[in-house]
Amino acid sequence: MSIEIPEQPKVLVVGGGAREHALAWRFAKDGAVVHAAPGNAGIAEVATCHDMKADDVAGQVELARTLHVDLVVVGPEAPLVEGLVDALGEVGIAAFGPSREAARLEGSKIFAKELMDRHGVPTAGFAVFDDADAAEAYVREAKRPLVVKADGLAAGKGVTVAKDADEAADAIHRIMRDRQFGEAGARVLIEECLVGQEVSYHVVCDGERYVALAPAQDHKRALEGDEGPNTGGMGAYSPPPVVTPELEAAIQKRVVEPTLAGMKAEGVPFRGALFVGLMIVEGEPFVLEYNVRFGDPETECLMTRWGGSALPLFFGSARGDLSGVETRWHAPASLCVVLASGGYPGAYEKGKPIEGLAEAGALEEVVVFHAGTRREGDQVLTNGGRVLTVTATGADLREAAMRAYAAVDRIAFEGAHVRRDIGWRALG
Numbered sequence: 001m002s003i004e005i006p007e008q009p010k011v012l013v014v015g016g017g018a019r020e021h022a023l024a025w026r027f028a029k030d031g032a033v034v035h036a037a038p039g040n041a042g043i044a045e046v047a048t049c050h051d052m053k054a055d056d057v058a059g060q061v062e063l064a065r066t067l068h069v070d071l072v073v074v075g076p077e078a079p080l081v082e083g084l085v086d087a088l089g090e091v092g093i094a095a096f097g098p099s100r101e102a103a104r105l106e107g108s109k110i111f112a113k114e115l116m117d118r119h120g121v122p123t124a125g126f127a128v129f130d131d132a133d134a135a136e137a138y139v140r141e142a143k144r145p146l147v148v149k150a151d152g153l154a155a156g157k158g159v160t161v162a163k164d165a166d167e168a169a170d171a172i173h174r175i176m177r178d179r180q181f182g183e184a185g186a187r188v189l190i191e192e193c194l195v196g197q198e199v200s201y202h203v204v205c206d207g208e209r210y211v212a213l214a215p216a217q218d219h220k221r222a223l224e225g226d227e228g229p230n231t232g233g234m235g236a237y238s239p240p241p242v243v244t245p246e247l248e249a250a251i252q253k254r255v256v257e258p259t260l261a262g263m264k265a266e267g268v269p270f271r272g273a274l275f276v277g278l279m280i281v282e283g284e285p286f287v288l289e290y291n292v293r294f295g296d297p298e299t300e301c302l303m304t305r306w307g308g309s310a311l312p313l314f315f316g317s318a319r320g321d322l323s324g325v326e327t328r329w330h331a332p333a334s335l336c337v338v339l340a341s342g343g344y345p346g347a348y349e350k351g352k353p354i355e356g357l358a359e360a361g362a363l364e365e366v367v368v369f370h371a372g373t374r375r376e377g378d379q380v381l382t383n384g385g386r387v388l389t390v391t392a393t394g395a396d397l398r399e400a401a402m403r404a405y406a407a408v409d410r411i412a413f414e415g416a417h418v419r420r421d422i423g424w425r426a427l428g
C-alpha cells in the first residue's frame with residue numbers, strides 16, 4: 001500500500017443514520033478513534049457524538065478542526081452537494097466524498113443524464129424541460145408510461161413512475177408549478193420507463209482508480225411483495241444472484257469506467273463512494289441514477305461483509321491513491337432488515353422504548369445498527385421513521401436471513417413495522 005495511515009487515526013463520521021452507524025462501527029473495529037456528528041444512540045456506543053447537523057457545513061468544518069481529525073467521512077448527500085469536502089480541503093482536512101462539482105452527479109439528475117449521454121453510458125431515453133406547459137404537452141403526446149423526475153435533491157420523493165399521461169402531468173404540476181421541492185423543481189426530467197430488476201452497485205474511487213464493492217439489492221416499498229408506498233429502504237442483501245460475474249464485468253466496463261473516465265476528462269474527477277442505481281433489463285445494465293455516497297441500507301450489508309481493515313479504502317480514496325487496496329470479503333453473504341415506526345413512511349410517533357437490543361446484538365454474526373434512536377437515561381427510544389437496521393452475515397443468504405430474523409424477533413417496540421420477505425428474489 002502506498003499511503004501512510006496514522007496508527008490510531010481520528011475519524012469524524014458526518015451523519016446520524018444506520019449507514020453512519022455501520023461506517024463508525026467499521027472504523028472503531030479497525031482501530032480508529034471515532035467521532036460522529038450528530039450520531040445517534042447506537043453510534044454513541046462506538047464513537048463520541050457531537051450535537052451538529054450533518055448539513056451545517058461551517059459547523060462541521062469547525063468541529064473537524066477542533067477535534068484535529070485525520071479524516072472526515074461524509075455519509076449523506078446534502079452536505080456533499082453543499083460543498084463540505086471542498087470546505088474541509090480549504091483548511092487542510094482530508095475528507096472522503098466528492099467535491100461539490102462532482103456531487104452534481106447526484107445533485108442534478110439532468111447533469112447526470114447529459115454526462116451519460118456524452119460518454120455512452122446505457123440509460124433510459126430522456127427529455128429535459130424548463131417549462132411546465134411544454135413538459136405536459138410532451139407527456140400528453142407520448143401515450144405510454146413515463147417517469148417524471150425533479151432535477152435536484154428531493155429526499156427520495158422527487159420521482160413518479162407514471163402509468164398514464166394524467167399521472168405524469170400531475171407530477172409535472174407538483175414539481176414545476178407548486179414547487180413541492182423548491183428550486184429542485186426548476187427543471188424536470190422525463191424518462192422512458194424501464195422494466196426489470198433493480199440493483200445497487202457501489203465502487204469507491206480516488207479520482208482515477210476504483211475499488212469495486214459487492215452488488216446489493218434494496219427493498220424500497222413499505223410492504224411485503226414490494227407493495228405499498230416508497231420508503232428510504234426496508235432491507236437489503238448482498239450479493240443478489242441476478243448479478244452474475246459476466247453482468248458485474250459489464251457494469252464495470254460499460255457503466256463505471258466510462259462514468260469515471262468522463263468525469264475526469266471533463267475536469268471533475270470523482271472521489272468517494274459512487275453508488276450506481278441500475279435496472280437490469282434482459283440481462284443488460286441501464287443506469288437509473290447515480291448517488292455520490294453510500295446507500296442506506298446497502299452500506300450495512302457491505303460494511304459487515306468487508307474483510308480486513310476498511311481504513312485503507314477510505315484514506316486511499318480521500319488522498320487520491322487507492323493503489324494497492326483490494327476488496328476482500330469476510331462473509332459470502334449479508335442481509336439486513338429495517339425495523340420502522342408504525343405508520344412510516346407516513347406520520348408516526350416517536351419516543352417508544354425499545355426492548356431486546358442487547359439480546360439481539362449478542363447473537364452470532366449479528367449487528368444491530370441504529371437509525372432513528374436516542375438515549376434517555378438507561379433506555380433507548382425510537383426517534384425516527386426507520387429505527388434500526390438488523391444486519392447479519394452468513395455462509396449464504398439463507399443463513400444470513402435466518403440470523404437476521406432471529407435477531408429481529410428479540411427486539412420489540414410499540415408499533416414496530418418489519419418486512420418479513422427481505423431477500424425474497426434470492427430466497428424464493
Ligand SMILES: Nc1ncnc2c1ncn2[C@@H]1O[C@H](COP(=O)(O)OP(=O)(O)O)[C@@H](O)[C@H]1O
Pocket residue numbers: 124147155156157158159161191192193194195198220277288289
Ligand atoms: N427510467 C425508469 N424506469 C423505471 N423505473 C424507474 C426509472 N427511473 C426511476 N425509476 C424508479 O424510481 C425509483 C427512484 O428513482 P431514482 O432515479 O433512483 O431517484 P431517487 O432515488 O432520487 O428518488 C427507482 O428506484 C426506480 O424504482
Ligand SMILES: [Mg+2]
Pocket residue numbers: 277289
Ligand atoms: Mg434511487
